[in-house]
Amino acid sequence: MTRVGIPAGLFYHYYYPLWKTFFVDLGAEVISSSLTNRQTVEKGIAVALDEACFPIKVYFGHIQELNELGPDYLFLPRLVSVEARSYICPKFMGLPDMIKASLPDLPPIIDMVVDMSINSKGLEQEIKRVGNIFTTNEKAISQAFRHGREELCKYRQLMQTGFSSSEAIEIWEGQERLLTTSADLQLGVLGHGYSLYDRCISMNLIGHLREMGCRVKLVETCSQDEIEKAAASLPKRVFWTLGRKNVGAALHMASDDEIDGLVYLACFGCGPDSMIKEFIERRSNGKPFLGITIDEHTGEAGLLTRLEAFCDMLRRRRKIDFESNLPPYGQYACGSENSL
Numbered sequence: 001m002t003r004v005g006i007p008a009g010l011f012y013h014y015y016y017p018l019w020k021t022f023f024v025d026l027g028a029e030v031i032s033s034s035l036t037n038r039q040t041v042e043k044g045i046a047v048a049l050d051e052a053c054f055p056i057k058v059y060f061g062h063i064q065e066l067n068e069l070g071p072d073y074l075f076l077p078r079l080v081s082v083e084a085r086s087y088i089c090p091k092f093m094g095l096p097d098m099i100k101a102s103l104p105d106l107p108p109i110i111d112m113v114v115d116m117s118i119n120s121k122g123l124e125q126e127i128k129r130v131g132n133i134f135t136t137n138e139k140a141i142s143q144a145f146r147h148g149r150e151e152l153c154k155y156r157q158l159m160q161t162g163f164s165s166s167e168a169i170e171i172w173e174g175q176e177r178l179l180t181t182s183a184d185l186q187l188g189v190l191g192h193g194y195s196l197y198d199r200c201i202s203m204n205l206i207g208h209l210r211e212m213g214c215r216v217k218l219v220e221t222c223s224q225d226e227i228e229k230a231a232a233s234l235p236k237r238v239f240w241t242l243g244r245k246n247v248g249a250a251l252h253m254a255s256d257d258e259i260d261g262l263v264y265l266a267c268f269g270c271g272p273d274s275m276i277k278e279f280i281e282r283r284s285n286g287k288p289f290l291g292i293t294i295d296e297h298t299g300e301a302g303l304l305t306r307l308e309a310f311c312d313m314l315r316r317r318r319k320i321d322f323e324s325n326l327p328p329y330g331q332y333a334c335g336s337e338n339s340l
């Protein structure tokens with residue numbers, strides 16, 4: 001059986017169920033690298049360009065691990081655009097070339113071009129081209145892709161209930177996962193899924209917040225309408241798909257009284273994040289905001305300290321608001337207007 005390798009990084013977190021179903025239905029065996037660990041990071045850093053952002057470096061590590069499993073093909077899609085009038089970060093466009101240049105001893109690469117910026121005709125042709133590697137039966141190819149999209153819908157529904165992509169993939173693969181229900185704080189937690197939902201890259205940021213008594217609201221728990229409506233309040237349309245989702249979700253959450261604060265995880269060296277993080281911070285309507293920038297040198301202890309301090313601050317702020325005799329801005333610090 002032909003073995004297709006899908007690295008467990010970058011857009012794995014958004015589309016793995018689609019591509020796995022597609023290849024399996026065409027009769028291939030799909031293998032993927034293990035979830036990111038310290039060795040993956042070290043291997044990636046050793047070969048990737050210094051200028052690359054952290055998740056791209058980690059992706060290089062995934063490809064090397066996957067290559068050791070001996071796949072017949074590596075699936076490295078060239079993502080340009082996944083929706084009309086919007087684009088994915090330019091680093092994704094050149095990714096297959098960067099990988100071929102840095103890692104010469106790889107099996108044949110399936111570098112399907114995904115460009116839906118104008119329409120989906122190009123993607124249909126690419127699906128057919130890739131499907132022809134496995135079969136000449138055109139009906140089977142389109143059925144496999146349709147089935148892939150159905151599985152993608154199921155996976156997205158899981159994420160809408162509050163699971164991160166890593167958790168949703170585990171559930172989709174048949175494992176059991178439960179969400180914590182007891183929490184006294186509710187936080188909006190944002191960032192690119194391939195960093196935020198990767199437990200090693202994010203140093204388990206979501207898991208730590210849940211352990212600290214926070215219910216976490218993610219971009220995927222907001223509806224498309226809520227995101228687009230909030231993002232439309234910006235003077236200019238954000239044409240990066242992930243950037244717009246993050247800004248839209250953040251602005252929507254910022255107007256939600258139930259949300260105590262916002263946390264944004266950015267990667268050092270990320271061009272879009274350098275702007276998107278600022279946008280969110282400046283327009284978050286006074287909502288407490290914690291911006292965290294990580295790279296391969298960031299330590300987990302420092303991250304924990306910042307998360308704990310943020311949660312403590314939110315709890316103190318709530319207590320002060322409740323008691324009303326110690327307002328946070330110094331007014332009536334010795335009693336209210338109506339008492340001595």
Ligand code: SF4
Nearest residue numbers: 053089091267270271
């Ligand atoms: S959006 Fe940022 S983090 Fe994502 S690939 Fe591009 S530079 Fe890297």
